[in-house]
Amino acid sequence: MLEKAKVSLFLAARSISRGNKGITIFTIFVLTLIFVQLILFSSILAGVTVKFNELMVDYQTGNLVIEPEDEKRYIENTAALQKKIESLPEVLGTSARLKASGSFRYKEKDAGGTIYGIDPNDETFVTGLEGAMMSGEFLSKPDRGEVILGREVSGGFGALMDSKSLGGVEIGDTVEVTIQGNTKEFRVKGIYSTLFFLADSGAYISRADMEEMLGVRDGDLAHEISIKTTADTDEFEFRIKLLSLGIKENIRTWQEFAGILRLIQDVLGIVRNIMSAIGLLIAFVIIFVVIYVNIVNKKRQIGVQKAIGIEQNVIIASFVLQAMLYAGCGVIFGYLLMRYGIIPYTVVHPIRAPLGDVSLGFDQLEAINRAVLLFLASVVASVIPAYKLANKDLLELIWEK
């Protein structure tokens, strides 16, 4: 058994080292590209997922959100709670928000969305809204009667659902805002775009205006407190830490708000699997053709090997080993190209996507999975032609043109 493996390995090694270098390089090059193609979509998906998550955290939820206890409408003693949370070293900032669904009206056009009542000073420590202003300015604490609108509400600025917006509100325009039946006119102070459609479908007004519209007299109430933590903080562990402080309100990590993102990711995952299956099929056909051409060119050699007593299985194994080596090199070069070439390049030069600049992500497990599949495809694609030919009649192999 061992001597047979040794002969197969010997024949494969000599065939590669002394055979046609052009064919070897071409085959490895093609397999490298196939492997890159197999993991590229996963990398794009990983990059998009990371971007989605960043947008969610940076422009909407922060890392964690505290919500009222069950069967309560508001969080009470908000200021004290904020102070308590902000005393923790992991916390960069907190923002207590009042929020409600509302509608906007501007020149006979209506739009709906979530409206937040915020303390602008606190909000800047939690979300990046201030930096997302496309036009005008962010709110400031003493502002009254002023609103900032997301681009999906205002329209323009590349809004995805422009027809459902107010159709191009500009800074200084007055819009009617209706919350729980109360209508008030607001001057548009700014328009923001985070490129995250959920965040861009909202609007922000000052806490004082929101309290007035909701009829809230206690200035220490909130619907949610958004918490921004340091980059290295694990949200799940931090949640446990908050609970240990005796906070009775519901504490949720941002992941719990990412249902729609997961749905999008799942759909993209299906597309990725289809692409991978097609990629593998292409890989299989290419390897099959390359090995087949290689074997057909060595038909007479196979005949001679059989004539001098080299076993058929040994001959087949020598071709399979060659294919495995080609696949192995393709996987290694493809991995190196992705890991140390394409992915770092997209970090420095991100791809401009509708949801912002996206860098490719690298999923190690996915790469291993694809490598194994490519390897198996190579084995099958080489066994079939090798077996077919080596099984032929000896004299036919030697003499048939």
Next chain:
Amino acid sequence: MENHTRKEGGKEAEKLTKNDSFIIEGIDIVRTFKMGEVEVRALRGVPVKIRRGEFVAIMGPSGSGKTTLLNQLGLLDTPNSGKIIINGMDTSGMSEKEKGKFRLHNLGYVFQDYALLPELNAIENVYLSLMMQGKSKKEYESSASDILNAVGLGDRLYQLPSKMSGGQQQRVSVARALAHKPLILFADEPCANLDSAASKQVLDLFKKFNENDGQTIVMVTHEDWHLEYVDRVINLMDGMLVEKNDVK
């Protein structure tokens, strides 16, 4: 060079009876080929007997069945009917795998166009079958080196076939055929692609191994001047023997 005496290899070979007077006995060998709708009878019941240590030539005009007969005797092909007994063993019941193993251990071949593996150098071409037999690296390298020295290529052990002349390639081919000390060496027009000087070198080698080591050789040829090297000629015409085998 070590003495090239015949030897057996493999389990089947252990059953062989060395003292049989005939090392090859072909009984009424029939081989037909289908070429489209036409059936070509290449061998029409040929009887062959070859003694141990003989150097036999198979001769005849083109299409007489010389190579077909050699292929049957060398177990490279299977006759439609008839029997081939080699060293006392009836090979007609052997599977392809068993035949392969038998060839590996007991038979050697020299083809008209050398048939060396182009990606292996001279010594590798020679020791490939020894490797397959499971010999150690030391054993197969030393055996291959010895036999290449014996055919006068001791200085070209690591040369690729593409860098050698036709005569040198054929000598490597002879070395490959003899490296595992086969019972019988089969050569199919080994000089067809060689000039007369190179042909003479190859035939001299055959004669040397035949005379010194008692190597049984069966060679297909169509050159009359080769007859001075052989002990006996088997003449074929239209797939049949044309005269009685004339043993010296």
